Amino acid sequence: MTARIGVVTFPGTLDDRDTQRAVRVAGAEAVPLWHRDKDLKQVDAVVLPGGFSYGDYLRAGAISRFSPVMETVIEQAKGGMPVLGICNGFQVLTETHLLPGAMLRNNHLHFICRDQKLRVETDRTAWTADYEVGQEISVPLKNIDGRYVADERTLDMLEAEGRVAFRYLDMNPNGSLRDIAGITNEAGNVVGLMPHPEHAVEPLVGTGRTDGLGFFTSILKKLVNA
Numbered sequence: 333m334t335a336r337i338g339v340v341t342f343p344g345t346l347d348d349r350d351t352q353r354a355v356r357v358a359g360a361e362a363v364p365l366w367h368r369d370k371d372l373k374q375v376d377a378v379v380l381p382g383g384f385s386y387g388d389y390l391r392a393g394a395i396s397r398f399s400p401v402m403e404t405v406i407e408q409a410k411g412g413m414p415v416l417g418i419c420n421g422f423q424v425l426t427e428t429h430l431l432p433g434a435m436l437r438n439n440h441l442h443f444i445c446r447d448q449k450l451r452v453e454t455d456r457t458a459w460t461a462d463y464e465v466g467q468e469i470s471v472p473l474k475n476i477d478g479r480y481v482a483d484e485r486t487l488d489m490l491e492a493e494g495r496v497a498f499r500y501l502d503m504n505p506n507g508s509l510r511d512i513a514g515i516t517n518e519a520g521n522v523v524g525l526m527p528h529p530e531h532a533v534e535p536l537v538g539t540g541r542t543d544g545l546g547f548f549t550s551i552l553k554k555l556v557n558a
């Protein structure tokens with residue numbers, strides 16, 4: 333049976349089609365989900381893609397958090413359904429408190445668009461099992477609200493529990509505390525990161541690197557073996 337991975341579209345989402353393609357390249361079925369629909373169409377996992385949902389008004393992710401689709405996503409994520417938030421999707425996940433901390437404006441106040449080197453810090457999540465701990469990958473980064481912050485206690489807890497999933501390498505592009513590029517929840521089913529793995533899954537696109545494909549093969553293997 334093919335694994336069904338839902339990809340949510342909010343008004344202002346940009347990367348839903350690239351995410352659907354990444355899901356298909358990995359070998360799963362991509363199921364489009366609409367922000368006004370509570371029905372998740374019996375998908376096995378959900379990706380919240382990048383973009384400017386609801387125009388980033390108030391704060392990136394602050395309005396999307398209250399959309400009908402998120403009501404079901406939050407409920408099912410708490411029950412163990414795998415959820416990946418990429419960039420704006422990560423912002424939505426912090427706003428829902430499925431992941432701790434918050435995203436602030438980049439410390440240099442500019443939108444940044446570049447290939448970014450990352451270190452994979454854990455293979456114990458639904459979305460990173462196909463990577464090696466310590467593996468260095470390069471994927472595009474493009475945002476203005478990419479500065480991850482949390483209080484010291486939360487940061488210490490994330491480190492102690494092995495929940496920092498990705499760290500920026502070579503340079504910290506936005507002032508994120510402790511070079512954090514992505515984190516996971518305690519159970520490892522919910523992961524959020526600012527860089528964009530879905531834009532690095534095919535050799536003919538961009539730099540030709542396919543370093544982002546591991547997210548989608550990880551989840552596929554998990555779902556197929558479940």
Ligand SMILES: NC(=O)CC[C@H](N)C(=O)O
Binds near residue numbers: 385388420421474
């Ligand atoms: N690429 C994106 O998802 C952009 C995210 C967000 N709206 C920002 O600029 O920070």
